Amino acid sequence: MAGKIITISSGKGGVGKTTTTANLGLGLAMLGERVICIDADIGLRNLDVMLGLENRIVYDIVNYIEGHCRLRQAMVRDKRFPELYLMPAAQTRDKNAISVSDMKRVAHEAAELADYVLIDSPAGIEQGFRYSVTPADLVLIVTNPEVASVRDADRVIGLLEAEGWAPAQLIINRIKPDLVRRGEMLDADTVLDLLAISLLGIVQEDPNILIASNRGQPVVLDDHSIAGQSFRNVARRLRGEDVPFEPLKSPSILQRIFGAR
Amino acid sequence: MNLLNRLLRRRDPSGQDIAAQRLRLVLTHDRANISPGILALLKDELIAVISRHLEIDAEKVQVNFTEDQRETRLVADIPLMQARHRRSSD
Numbered sequence: 001m002a003g004k005i006i007t008i009s010s011g012k013g014g015v016g017k018t019t020t021t022a023n024l025g026l027g028l029a030m031l032g033e034r035v036i037c038i039d040a041d042i043g044l045r046n047l048d049v050m051l052g053l054e055n056r057i058v059y060d061i062v063n064y065i066e067g068h069c070r071l072r073q074a075m076v077r078d079k080r081f082p083e084l085y086l087m088p089a090a091q092t093r094d095k096n097a098i099s100v101s102d103m104k105r106v107a108h109e110a111a112e113l114a115d116y117v118l119i120d121s122p123a124g125i126e127q128g129f130r131y132s133v134t135p136a137d138l139v140l141i142v143t144n145p146e147v148a149s150v151r152d153a154d155r156v157i158g159l160l161e162a163e164g165w166a167p168a169q170l171i172i173n174r175i176k177p178d179l180v181r182r183g184e185m186l187d188a189d190t191v192l193d194l195l196a197i198s199l200l201g202i203v204q205e206d207p208n209i210l211i212a213s214n215r216g217q218p219v220v221l222d223d224h225s226i227a228g229q230s231f232r233n234v235a236r237r238l239r240g241e242d243v244p245f246e247p248l249k250s251p252s253i254l255q256r257i258f259g260a261r
Numbered sequence: 262m263n264l265l266n267r268l269l270r271r272r273d274p275s276g277q278d279i280a281a282q283r284l285r286l287v288l289t290h291d292r293a294n295i296s297p298g299i300l301a302l303l304k305d306e307l308i309a310v311i312s313r314h315l316e317i318d319a320e321k322v323q324v325n326f327t328e329d330q331r332e333t334r335l336v337a338d339i340p341l342m343q344a345r346h347r348r349s350s351d
Contacts, residue, residue, distance in 0.1 A: 147284050154288050183275030190281050194288060 002111040003034070006118050006238070007136035007166070011152030013123030015144045016173040019209060020231075021120040022050035023220040024140075027235030029084035030220070033115040036075065038087045038107065040132040041122040042097055045089035052216020053078065053086050061106060062090035062097045071109055080221070085114070095128040107135035116238070125159060136166040140200060144174045145186040154195055169200040171234065176205045177248035201234035203227050204248055289326040293333050300324060307337060316342040 008021045018041075025037040038061065039047035048054040056076045064074040064087075078084035087110065090097060103119075110117045121132035133139055139160055143153040157168050172188050179185035188202050206227035212219040220231040226249055233243045274282075290296060295303075304324040311317055323338040 147280050147287070150284055151287055151291065154291060158292060180277070183277045186277055186280050186284075190277070194281070194284055 002108070003036075003114040003116050004137050005107050005111055005135050006116060006138045006140060007040075007121050007133050008118060008140045008142060009121040009129060009133060009156055010123065010142045010149070011125060011129075011156040012143075012149045015142050015149050016203075017123070017142050018046050018050050018120050019213065019218070020140070020142050020171060020173065020203075021047060021118050022213075022218045023228075023231035024235055024238065025051070025084060025086075025116075025118050026078075026081070026218050027220045027231050028116050028118075028238065029078065029081035030232070031235060031239065032083075033239070034083040034113070035081075035116045035118065036085045036087060036110045036114040038110065038117060038119045039089035040098075040103065040119050040128060042089045042128065043091065043094045044122065045091050047120050048076070048086060048088050049216060050213055050218060051078065051086055053088075054216070057088045060088045060090045062093050065098060065102045065106065071106075071113075095122065095126070095131075098131055100131045100134050103131040104135045125155065129156075133160065133165050139166050139168045140171055141168050141195075141197070142171045142173050143191065143195070145172060145180075145188070145191055147186075150186070150191055150194060157195060157197055168197050170195060170197050171201045171203065172199070173203045174205045175202055175248065177250045180248065181250075199245070200237055201230055202245060202248070203230040203234075285328070289328055289333060292328075293326055293335075300326075304337075307339070311339060318342055 008017050010017050021037055025035050028035045037047060037051070039045050042062065048057060053076050059069040059074040061074055063069045064071055075085040075087050078086065107117055107119060119132050119136065122128035141153050141156055143149045153170070160166065160168050170192065172191055175188065176185055180187045188199070192199055204226055206219065206225055208222055208225035209219045209227050212222060219225050219228040220235070222228040230246060233246060236243045304322060307324060308317065308319050308322055312319070318340040321340045325336055327334050327336050
C-alpha cells in the first residue's frame with residue numbers, strides 16, 4: 001500500500017514549516033514509520049541543515065527529475081533512523097526547475113517506498129506552493145498566533161478549497177503561554193475559530209528549538225523539551241492516535257534564570 | 262509605575278482582542294475579495310436603488326459581512342422611514 005503524502009505549508013515565510021517538517025519526519029521515524037522528507041524549496045534548501053544531513057548530499061530532487069541519477073541516489077539516509085530519508089532540494093536552481101507533474105510523479109514514487117512522504121513547501125502561493133500541494137493527501141498549515149501569519153494561512157486554506165486540493169489541518173506554532181495569559185497574544189481557540197479547520201497540534205515557543213537546529217538535532221529528539229513533546233504528539237496524531245492536547249506551560253523560574261534547559 | 266501602567270491598560274482592549282478584531286475584518290474582506298472601499302460604494306448604490314422605491318433612513322443603513330465558519334454573507338440592514346411618517350401624519 002502506498003504511503004500517505006503530507007505537505008507542510010503556510011503561505012507566510014518564517015513561521016516554522018521546515019522545523020515542523022524535520023520534527024514530524026523524525027517523530028514518525030521514532031515511531032517506527034518509514035519516512036521520506038522532500039525539500040520542495042528549490043533554490044533555498046534548508047531541510048538538510050535542520051535534519052543535520054547537509055554533509056551527506058550527493059544528488060538532489062532536480063538531478064533525479066532531469067534523469068541524472070536514480071531515485072534512491074537522491075535519497076539521503078538519516079544517520080539516526082535508517083528508515084528516514086531526505087530528498088534534498090537543488091540549491092542552485094529555482095522553482096521553475098520542477099513542474100506540477102514532476103512533483104506528482106516523484107511524490108507518488110516516494111510513497112511506494114515509505115509510509116509517509118512529507119513535502120516541505122516553500123513560502124508563497126506561486127509555482128513552488130502549487131507543485132507542493134498538488135500531490136498531497138493532507139496539507140498541514142503551520143501558523144503563528146499573530147495577524148499576518150493567520151491571514152496568510154487563511155489565504156492558503158481558501159486556495160486549497162477553491163482548487164479542490166487536499167483537506168487541511170492546522171498546527172499553531174510559537175505560541176507563548178505568558179503572553180496569551182496576559183491577553184497580549186491570540187489564543188489557540190480564537191485562531192481555530194477564525195480559520196475554521198481542524199487542529200492537529202499546538203507547539204509553544206521553546207528556545208530548545210533554536211539550540212536543536214543549531215546542532216542539526218531536531219527538538220523532537222529531546223525528551224525534556226516542551227516543544228519536542230508537542231511534535232511527538234503531533235506525529236502520533238498523524239498516525240490516527242487520539243492524543244489529548246497538552247496544556248500550555250510557562251517556563252519554570254529556574255528555566256527563566258538559566259535560559260533554555 | 263509598572264503596576265500603574267498595568268492597571269490603566271486593563272481598561273483598554275487587550276492586544277489579543279485587537280488582533281482578533283483586526284483579523285476578523287481582514288479575513289472577511291479577503292475571503293469575499295472585496296475591499297472596504299468597494300463595500301462603501303456598494304452601500305451608496307444600494308441606498309440609491311432602494312430609495313427609488315421606498316423611503317429609507319439612509320443615515321442608519323448598515324451593510325456588513327457576517328461569517329459563519331467559512332461561509333460569508335452580505336447583510337444589509339435598511340430601516341424604512343414609513344413608520345415614523347405614518348405616525349406624524351396621524
